[in-house]
Amino acid sequence: MPRYYLDVHDDSMVCNGSGAECSDLGEVKQRTGDLIANLVVGSIQSRRDQLACRIFVRDQSGQIIYMGAFSYNGAWVNFGARVA
Template identity: 25%
Template sequence: MARYFFDIHDGSFRLDEDGLECADFDAVRREAKRALPAIAGEILPEDGDHLTLTVRVRNDRHETVYTATLMFNGLIVPSQE
């Protein structure tokens, strides 16, 4: 199995130094897709309505092989009364 690194950008950049072994590229994509909502559930800003999370996946040669982005935008809707 090959090792892939899942770096996170959420306004700051967190470099994955450990990585994760994945059986194939489909597993890499699944892990990136699974990670985004899990991270969003932990760091959604309580005082704001906007957040963009991006995961950048690098292979063992540190080449970017996949990226995925999750965006949250909240909007207060004015009363129609």
């Protein structure tokens, strides 16, 4: 089964050294989405209000074959003046 490497790029770059075996490109896309979901949840749980991230997926030869990106921005908004 082919091996793919999901590299996370945010304020720093985190390369996936061991990679993951995927049966097809659909599984590559699913793993990328799962990683994004985990990063967003982790950001919220750590009370981090901003996170912008890209995930580059490389095949066994090092060629980038897929990219997923997201940004999360949380901010407090003063609704006190609008509440009766």
